[in-house]
Amino acid sequence: MRVSQNRARSWLLDTSVTTKHAIGAGLRRPGGNDQRHCQGPAATDCKLPPNGAMTATFRKRLRRPLGRSIVFFAIKGSFGWLNALAPSQPRVVLLNSRHSTGDHAMSVLASGTIVRATVGALCLSAVASVDTANVAVVARHAAGPDTIAPADDWLDDGPHIYWETPSRAIVFHLCNRLVIANRYARVRGTLRFHGFCSDSATEYVIAARAPRIESDNYSRVSKFFAVSDIHGEYEALVDLLQAAGIIDQDLQWSWGEGHLVIVGDIFDRGDKVTECLWLLYRLEKEAREADGRVHVMLGNHEVMVLQNDVRYVNEKYSEGIVKATGITYSDLYGPDMELGRWLRSKHTAIKLNDMLFVHGGLPPVTAENDVSVRALNELTRETIDARSYVRAFNEPVRKHYGDTGEGPFWFRGYHDGQNSGYPHVTSEQIDSILDAYDVGTIVVGHTEVDRIESLYDGRVIGIDVRLEDLGSFQGLLWNEGHLFRVLGDGTRESLAGEG
Numbered sequence: 001m002r003v004s005q006n007r008a009r010s011w012l013l014d015t016s017v018t019t020k021h022a023i024g025a026g027l028r029r030p031g032g033n034d035q036r037h038c039q040g041p042a043a044t045d046c047k048l049p050p051n052g053a054m055t056a057t058f059r060k061r062l063r064r065p066l067g068r069s070i071v072f073f074a075i076k077g078s079f080g081w082l083n084a085l086a087p088s089q090p091r092v093v094l095l096n097s098r099h100s101t102g103d104h105a106m107s108v109l110a111s112g113t114i115v116r117a118t119v120g121a122l123c124l125s126a127v128a129s130v131d132t133a134n135v136a137v138v139a140r141h142a143a144g145p146d147t148i149a150p151a152d153d154w155l156d157d158g159p160h161i162y163w164e165t166p167s168r169a170i171v172f173h174l175c176n177r178l179v180i181a182n183r184y185a186r187v188r189g190t191l192r193f194h195g196f197c198s199d200s201a202t203e204y205v206i207a208a209r210a211p212r213i214e215s216d217n218y219s220r221v222s223k224f225f226a227v228s229d230i231h232g233e234y235e236a237l238v239d240l241l242q243a244a245g246i247i248d249q250d251l252q253w254s255w256g257e258g259h260l261v262i263v264g265d266i267f268d269r270g271d272k273v274t275e276c277l278w279l280l281y282r283l284e285k286e287a288r289e290a291d292g293r294v295h296v297m298l299g300n301h302e303v304m305v306l307q308n309d310v311r312y313v314n315e316k317y318s319e320g321i322v323k324a325t326g327i328t329y330s331d332l333y334g335p336d337m338e339l340g341r342w343l344r345s346k347h348t349a350i351k352l353n354d355m356l357f358v359h360g361g362l363p364p365v366t367a368e369n370d371v372s373v374r375a376l377n378e379l380t381r382e383t384i385d386a387r388s389y390v391r392a393f394n395e396p397v398r399k400h401y402g403d404t405g406e407g408p409f410w411f412r413g414y415h416d417g418q419n420s421g422y423p424h425v426t427s428e429q430i431d432s433i434l435d436a437y438d439v440g441t442i443v444v445g446h447t448e449v450d451r452i453e454s455l456y457d458g459r460v461i462g463i464d465v466r467l468e469d470l471g472s473f474q475g476l477l478w479n480e481g482h483l484f485r486v487l488g489d490g491t492r493e494s495l496a497g498e499g
Helices: 234-243 273-289 300-306 315-319 321-325 338-343 364-368 373-383 388-393 395-401 427-437
Strands: 010-012 073-075 092-095 106-111 114-119 122-125 127-131 136-139 157-165 168-175 178-184 190-194 203-207 223-227 259-262 293-296 349-352 355-358 441-449 453-455 460-465 475-479 482-486 492-494
Touching: 157 273, 157 321, 157 338, 168 190, 168 321, 178 190, 178 321, 234 273, 259 273, 259 349, 273 293, 273 338, 300 338, 315 321, 349 373, 364 427, 373 395, 388 395, 427 441, 460 475
Parallel strands: 092 178, 223 259, 259 293, 355 441, 441 460
Antiparallel strands: 010 136, 073 092, 106 114, 114 122, 127 136, 157 168, 168 178, 190 203, 223 475, 349 355, 453 460, 475 482, 482 492
């Protein structure tokens, strides 16, 4: 359906009535059996009338002016401004707000073939544009043969946060094929908002300052739990963390002073990468408040995404938020994006007590060249955003990130018989690596094993298990000097004597 300009008139609203005007083809005035389902300025919800006509109302009286806020659709590159030129499926809704309090964040819900939006005090349907300085709404009819298609909510993704300046941010989310964005113009210290989609009950609390770089060396850790290669499998991650007692049924940190280690590869393959990242982002804060820690480490798939290698990105993202916004997947995690700058604060290798954690492993040449854990981490942070020609021709950088097995992200030489392209590391070389880093054990992911297994008489432990074979992840638990394999149901199996 194409709405001509002379039919795209405004709905005028005030704080004392529900709907003053409803005009345009198929839109009916209140009256008879078509009374508005939102009644009065204190109404707490808006429901669409049975005939699918558009409905708009204030939910409560405005306590203060909203300033000039704009909501618009972008459909196939065209923007509607006081004009509903939108046939079929709208792509982008943007709320451009002066306020940073989050009071006027937008949420979008699906109701049959109607898309409803709540914008601060307004409850409205399939909005083309809003100018709250004049409190005028332009709407398109959503009934009839050209209705908005039922949402494919599997494409929903977000939130993503773009920091324009240290005090100004844009938060956006793909929800039911709509990209919803909210601009926060005066962020003072902390950005707070509720999710715009199915996460509308979730409050996000984001520090405006860049995330700090944590230590890469901890001693006197009483217990830790490690898991790797999550690859966007959010439900399986949650199930394991709950079974192991790391988080409770409300997904809150419940492990006190313990340390949780994610040994790389949250990204790619699965379709809930963003959910995994925000869960770990929040748990990191909760753990720190309880004197525990969450260590999110970089794996080869984090590196690939940050360096715009998207070979393994799930189609949910390429067909969803990337196509809807025109933002590349890599740029969703760019240095000015909240999750991007958070990831850039993470380590390549860490030490807990006398154990070294690294995603792929450390080849013998790393120890021979006396490359410290700190040097490994600094090299990653300094070069993660290097241009491709630097990664191609700068020899240390090329080896660090390359898939030739000379760096920490892709190395597979600890697993005998599985990777003919990587020379198998001898027992003597393992001892040299352990001596160089003053540790007794190396914990690695990246290379799949049938179950968490001890190698080299316990000097190396591989923890990347096949989710599709086992039906659950497994975790490595260290508790007061004892190592356990933790199964998906929480069962503990001692690793003593294995390997």
